[in-house]
Amino acid sequence: MASSDPIIPTTFVLNNGIMMPSIGLGTYRIRQSDIVMQVVDYALEAGYRMFDTAAVYGNEIHLGEAFKTLLPKYDLEREDIFVTTKLSPSDHGSRAEQAYQKSLENLDLEYVDLYLIHFPGGAKLPAEDKRNTKMRELSWCKLTELYDDGKVNAVGVSNFTVAHLEGLMESNHGLVPAVNQVEWHPYYTQSSLYKFCKQHHITLQAYCSFGGTSCSNNSLLNDPVVVSTALKLEVTPAQVLLVWALQQDVAVIPKAVHPEHIKENRSLNFKIPEEDMKALNQLSEKNVKYAWDPSIVA
Template identity: 50%
Template sequence: MDCKAMKFQLPSGRLMPLIGFGTFQIHGRSLIREVLDYALAAGYRQIDTAAVYGNEEDIGHALKELLPKYNLRRGDIFITSKLSPSDQGDQALQALQQSVENLNSGYLDLYLIHWPGAQGIPGNHPDNVKLRSASWEALMKGVELGLVRDIGVSNYTVRHLNELLSKNYSVRPAVNQVEWHPHCHGADLKNFCKSQGILLQAYSSLGGSNNPRLIKDPAVVQIATKIKKSPAQVLLRWALQQNIGIIPKARSKEHIEANIDLNFVISDGDMNTLSNMTKKEKYAWDPERIT
């Protein structure tokens, strides 16, 4: 199957592309327009952003101009944004409305609680539990109001997911977006999400911003050389081949095109090598410390 056609069915019944275009740390109206132009031309149909990225308005402005260029309508693309930790709790619905307004998109396809903790509260404070529950209840109202089609979470551990699911809410989490790459992954989280019908979506697939340790790992480089692909393509295909969503970000046309050019297969032996590296390292924040 063409990797661009790979999709996951969400609780709403809508289909989410497994490959998305990440926009973390991409700022400025002209740059946003340029990279989204490259991305849409290359075949990306999912765009991932967040309130804390500070680029929602520029994305909305660019899409208004670019969708007609590619004969696309709003329904042809999938837009994800995320709730800022500063808006956890009763402010969550207002924050969702603001993201929809910023993106000028009419609605969001997916909205995630970005972090299980709340800004300004210690990680071990019990109010984190109350606030993220209040956030979920507010976002369910957002689904009822048509502001968002599906809702989910980001940086949730199995413990956080169990807590959410134990409340038997009428709207179930669609996605859990987490740091996920050969130096940082766990079978327990992967298996739990699969058992609950939650899409596991990877960020920092290449090891994080300005951090070359993963992409230059000798095992990754060796496999890439053998199959005549770039280390980045190998790392992205490793996740995709496990039916894990990916949202690579890039600024250059060359890298944007390469990151969706994943119509190849990594052998079982090489998949095993990548999945069983002795090096274990997180390159982003650690949610385990959040109560």
């Protein structure tokens, strides 16, 4: 039986002292303005205070409209929510600062709480092109300047491997990313990346927590180990997958559009027993990846 005590972390302290909610709402592929408005409404009502978007999602304007409309409805101020957006691969390098300002304009905000480099490679460069490294470092330099100037509360990266992180940290900019947002679920755990980020106080944030649901693949949600654990704890498979991450100090940003799923994904007041965690961890032997692969980027 699931416990009623709040066991999972509700916030993570980033390496610059900023508090980030442990559970946020992912908005990938939620593009219609009316749907965005409904989803944000459901989420705020359910207690979500973190919202994740990106320039390439094409919904920043709609999110901005939703925040402006709905925060007063719930007696909330801008400071009560945590907003993340990301630098598009097409804006890598010298355009990074201009791209950030465009995102602020779209979101109708004076700042975002977390700004990430979305991908280690540039949009128009082959993955193996060595210019990706220089472009990535220039983007990080621009993000560091934004942070130093107080224009953003924290900066980080997404889809970065250990090699990408090492290269960034060896550059002369001196700022360690606060967050690395990556694909991370029982089928794909990236253990060496997990250890590296722990060692360097980089918070891991998982996307694709439910596996390949964005491409209509429910294999992970239907996995016998996940299903049996859910039945044992009297919760849903989706809840099991989210708590599995949170128990390992990995933040989550599950995407949902239905109100019951939005609420369910934040109702995570239970702990997975050690033997069940072990069984879930063993699923990593499948090594199934659903999203884009950064490991091939120079």
